[in-house]
Amino acid sequence: MTGLPHLASVIAADVPVVDNPRADFSDTPWWLHLVKALLVFVFLLVNTLLVIWFERRVIGRMQQRPGPNRTGPFGLLQTLADGIKLALKEDLTPRKADKVVFALAPAIAGAMAFVSFAIIPMGPSVWMFGHHTPLQLTDIPVAVLLVLAVAGVGVYGIVLAGWSSGSTYPLLGGLRSTAQVISYEIAMGLSLVAVFIYSGSMSTSQIVYSQRSLWYIVPAFFSFFVYVVTMVGETNRLPFDLAEGEGELTGGFHTEYSSLKFAMFFLGEYVNMFTVSALATTMFLGGWQAPPGIAAIDGGLFNHGWWGLLWFVVKLWLFMFVFVWLRGSLPRVRYDQFMRFGWRFLIPVTLAWVVVVAFIRASQLGFIAGPTFTLAGRQYPLLSFLFVVVVAAGVLLAYYLWEGRAAEARAAREAAPPEEIDPYAGGYPVPPLPGQRLKEPTLDASDRALEKESTRG
Known part of the structure; x- marks a missing residue:
């Protein structure tokens, strides 16, 4: 309730209120x-x-x-x-x-x-x-x-x-x-x-x-x-x-x-x-x-x-x-890129922007007092300017950290494949990628016996 007297005093002081x-x-x-x-x-x-x-x-x-x-x-x-x-x-x-x-x-x-x-x-x-x-x-x-x-x-x-x-x-x-x-x-x-x-x-x-x-x-x-x-x-x-x-x-x-x-x-x-x-x-x-x-x-x-x-x-x-x-x-x-752009960038950044605009508008209407500075011939509240700078720096830092983690995840996914692979490692035959070679299959005792019988014949 302490803000109501201040609001009334601001209105009484002929602060310009838009009447459209x-x-x-x-x-x-x-x-x-x-x-x-x-x-x-x-x-x-x-x-x-x-x-x-x-x-x-x-x-x-x-x-x-x-x-x-x-x-x-x-x-x-x-x-x-x-x-x-x-x-x-x-x-x-x-x-x-x-x-x-x-x-x-x-x-x-x-x-x-x-x-x-x-x-x-x-x-x-x-x-x-x-x-x-x-x-x-x-x-x-x-x-x-x-x-x-x-x-x-x-x-x-x-x-x-x-x-x-x-x-x-x-x-x-x-x-x-x-x-x-x-x-x-x-x-x-x-x-x-x-x-x-x-x-x-x-x-x-x-x-x-x-x-x-x-x-x-x-x-x-x-x-x-x-x-x-x-x-x-x-x-x-x-x-x-x-x-x-x-x-x-x-x-x-x-x-x-x-x-x-x-x-x-x-x-x-x-x-x-x-x-x-x-x-x-x-x-x-x-x-x-x-x-x-x-x-x-x-x-x-x-x-x-x-x-x-x-x-x-x-x-x-x-x-x-x-x-x-x-x-x-x-x-x-791509569909996943489009959805990621909407949820991970547009919505959070727009929320931060709305907070900044609300703070600036409150300062312009005189609801936030404090020292001012002059820019391009107009007076701006210093507190609002500092707040905008802090929010912008926070958004940029969060974006930098997010992109850094995303880059690490992409690098992990795009790591160089091994030069030698076992085509039957997952239970199904998998062809090699360009630049890879097949690993010699390991034979158990029964396989070696069959191989010996085939060579004798």
């Missing part, structure tokens, strides 16, 4: 909500058609080939033609499949991909059909947690698809996806905690408004790095598409699917890419707000009205290019 208004839906009738929901649905469908064409064209350029360029101008209708082709294919169901769950799984995977976009602010308040309404479907005080919850439900579509197919490879793909999503959703959630601390809210509209002077990619740069890694793993994209690895699992969890059921998984994957990219834009890149230089023109003219939608779409497509770039550049990682 939430999106105002008071002038939005119910039918306008339906119109905006339809517009969001169409926006995601059209962007999905475009990004598939964009991905094939960009990777084609990387691999020195043209990509789709026949159907429609510049090949723009190729994705639409592929969708029609999928719809007209025969819909097959394996004989041993659980038919109800088999049909339900792609519906879950596809539907959950659209739900998360409901809380993404795509622009400021605009004049639409005679009403002043935000370019956002809805907002709640814990909007970001809704995205994480929906992502956890969406994985049920993948797991149920693998289990209900009645086949081995889909089941392995579903199990892989379960472990993968659990591992990387933990790190993803932890990476967003730093943004919650800086903004003081989990509401997406409030988080965007709190970045009007500084985007959170600057103070929470490490959280941004962790989020980018986890969002690639969350969407099962290369180099982390281990739940559908063609080299090991044929097609993974959707091996037995065809026609529109397969198209639903395909659609869900690309819509999820837009969802995680939109969340990254909202949390770290100022959401719909214009870049700092442009935002200062004419007193913020380009930060109002429908301009916000333009900046939001530009930032969104920058992340989509990163997805395509990674797919065209990196090979698929």
Whole structure:
């Protein structure tokens, strides 16, 4: 209880406390909500058609080939033609499949991909059909947690698809996806905690408004790095598409699917890419707000009205290019390496980073007193700086010790094999490795007697 008087005195001393208004839906009738929901649905469908064409064209350029360029101008209708082709294919169901769950799984995977976009602010308040309404479907005080919850439900579509197919490879793909999503959703959630601390809210509209002077990619740069890694793993994209690895699992969890059921998984994957990219834009890149230089023109003219939608779409497509770039550049990682990276590096280091950010933020708000020092014209608490240095040194030391033990273990496993081996030492004949020679077998008394008899004969 001793901290409460200090907290009250700090607030009374006019310590700056961020007060970010939430999106105002008071002038939005119910039918306008339906119109905006339809517009969001169409926006995601059209962007999905475009990004598939964009991905094939960009990777084609990387691999020195043209990509789709026949159907429609510049090949723009190729994705639409592929969708029609999928719809007209025969819909097959394996004989041993659980038919109800088999049909339900792609519906879950596809539907959950659209739900998360409901809380993404795509622009400021605009004049639409005679009403002043935000370019956002809805907002709640814990909007970001809704995205994480929906992502956890969406994985049920993948797991149920693998289990209900009645086949081995889909089941392995579903199990892989379960472990993968659990591992990387933990790190993803932890990476967003730093943004919650800086903004003081989990509401997406409030988080965007709190970045009007500084985007959170600057103070929470490490959280941004962790989020980018986890969002690639969350969407099962290369180099982390281990739940559908063609080299090991044929097609993974959707091996037995065809026609529109397969198209639903395909659609869900690309819509999820837009969802995680939109969340990254909202949390770290100022959401719909214009870049700092442009935002200062004419007193913020380009930060109002429908301009916000333009900046939001530009930032969104920058992340989509990163997805395509990674797919065209990196090979698929090994599954054990991917899981080890998530559990042994991302999660513990992100936990340490959250503690550091909380300590820095408490110092900035005046909850931690002590001497200060000046850096780049700004005052920083010396105690916070020392704490950050100690935590960083501890993390580096722990990483050094961990890597040292791992290197010793690898050296022990990779020790030079003996030059001479007994091929029957384990009870089974084992061929020698390159550079090895076989040891002469030791004969017992009965073997020597048989050898003598054979030489006499």
